[in-house]
Amino acid sequence: MNWTERVFKLQEHGTTVRTEVVAGLTTFLTMAYIIFVNPSILGDAGMPKDSVFVATCLIAALGTMIMAFYANYPIALAPGMGLNAYFAYVVVLHMGFTWQAALGAVFVSGCLFLLVTIFKLRELIIRGIPHSLRYAITVGIGLFLALIALKSAGIVAPSKATYVTLGDLHTPQAVLAVLGFFLIVVLDRLKVPGAILIGIVAVTIASFFFAGNEFRGIFSAPPSIAPTFLQLDIKAALAGGILNVILVFFLVELFDATGTLMGVAKRAGLLVPGKMDRLNKSLLADSAAIFAGSLLGTSSTTAYVESAAGVQAGGRTGLTALTVAVLFLACLFIAPLAGVVPAYATAPALFFVACLMLRELTELDWNETTEVVPAAVTALAMPFTYSIANGLAFGFITYAVLKLFTGQVRQVHWMVWVIGGVFLFKFIWLPGG
Incomplete structure (x- = not known):
């Protein structure tokens, strides 16, 4: 028995080294944008961009490696989109806290997150999620991915009158994205291995x-991480005014990460009896990555919804995640090459995965409105509020209210009432809720 088989149990999961590596490459290419976007966003908060770049690569590699070896899950971790924007534009620029204090808030929320995981509270939360909402999480993430993909391709554009509208389909970026999408679907239907990766590479080559698109070289020495390493201010984070910030970080981390993990794991067929222990380990892995990231100098780390692209490419074990981790480490030295894949090249892959994730709608009992409506609210709110956490919040509250007023209280797990109450508290009492 070779090392990969012994550690990752490839045969048991019906996969091979080649499939896992291709899946890892696919996941990496769909999320590599974060190593450039995260420094840009946190740089707006006054953080040194070069150091944030290094911190982003390191925590993505570290967190994903823990996911690979400890949980054996094909899910990658990196600083979360949305959380970094809240960190920079709300906590620092709007509320006036220093970025060091904001990092301290991330650290404290990460510690709370880890405690909740260690004491199995997250496991209780997951068990308390109704099946209809579980299906809705997968569908909602699919819709969320679709919006991100269409936006990246320039097919969806902002509009003052209608919020969103059709973009300029005459741009090379939009045309290449459309062609890339058709290429991926056709190759997948013909069962060509690595269809998604081939599509991404084809669009990238065509972009030149x-x-x-311009080739920017291959190698460069990694910048210093010293300006952000251990620069968090925990004392300032525990000050009265920032306690709300810690709670918001905690809630978003809890439900964004949990929702993503469940959605992607279900897509991979891993949420079955006998394999839940791996899910519990994956929850611990992403919990540990949050406060580790704050020490390195970046906003909250979370499970990446783009991992669904790797799962669709066949990833089923931690070898997929290990491949992603190695590539993030390589980015420390080949940053110019890593940035050569444009967003519109990965957009077709994300949109293809999004289309397939909508199949979970068929699992719903459409005759029971108290199940279907909360599921629909959950799925629709994710893309329309640009937040997985908000979708979950609206879904839980809707589910609890409808069951309460239709005399079905006894059918509802007690955790639903707790979660719904927490979200109501957040929306009513917390600023920006």
Whole structure:
């Protein structure tokens, strides 16, 4: 028995080294944007961009490696989109806290997150999620992915009158994204291995000829992490005014990460009796990554919904995650090459995965409105509020209210009432709730 089989149990999961590596490459290419976007966003909060770049690569590699070896899950971790924007534009620029204090808030929320996981409270929360909402999480993440993909491709654009509208389909970026999408679907239907990765690579190569993409070299020495390493201010984070910030970080981390983990794990067929122990380990892995990231100098780390692209490419074990982790480490030295894949090249892959994730709608009992309506609210709220956590919040509250007023209280797990109450508290009492 070779090392990969002994550690990752590939045969048991019906996969191979090649499939897992291709899946890891696919996941990495769909989320590599974070190593450039995260420094840009946190840089707006006054943080040194070069150091944030290093911190982003390191925590993505570290967190994903823990996921690989400890949980054996094909899910990658990195600083979360949305959480970094809240960190920079709300906590620092709007509320006036220093970025050091904001890092301290991330650290404290990460510690709370870890305690909740260690004491199995997260496991209780997961067990208390109704089946209809579980299906809705997968569908909602699919819709969320679709919006991100269409936005990245330039097919969806902002509009003052209607919020969103059709983008300019005459741009090379939009045309290449559409062609890439059709290529992926056709190759997948023909059962060509690595269809998603082939689509991404094809669009990237075409971008050099038709979209003005430029080759920026291959190697560069990694910048210093010293300006952000251990610069968090925990004392300031425990001050009265920032306690609300800690709670918001905690709630968003809890439900964004849990929702993503459940959605992607279900897509991979891993949420079955006898394999739940791996899910529990994955929850601990992403919990540990949050406060580790705050020590390195970045906002909250979370499970990445883009991992669904790797799962669709066949990833089923931690070898997929290990591949992602190694590639993030490599980015420390080949940053110019890592940035050559444009967002519109990964957009077709995300949109394809999003389409497939909508199949979970067929699992719902459409004759029971107290189950279907909360599920629909959950799924629709995720893309329309640009937040997985908000979708979960609205779904839980809707589920609890409808069951309460239709005399079905006894059918509802007690955890639903607790979660719904916490979200109501957040929306009513917390600023920006």
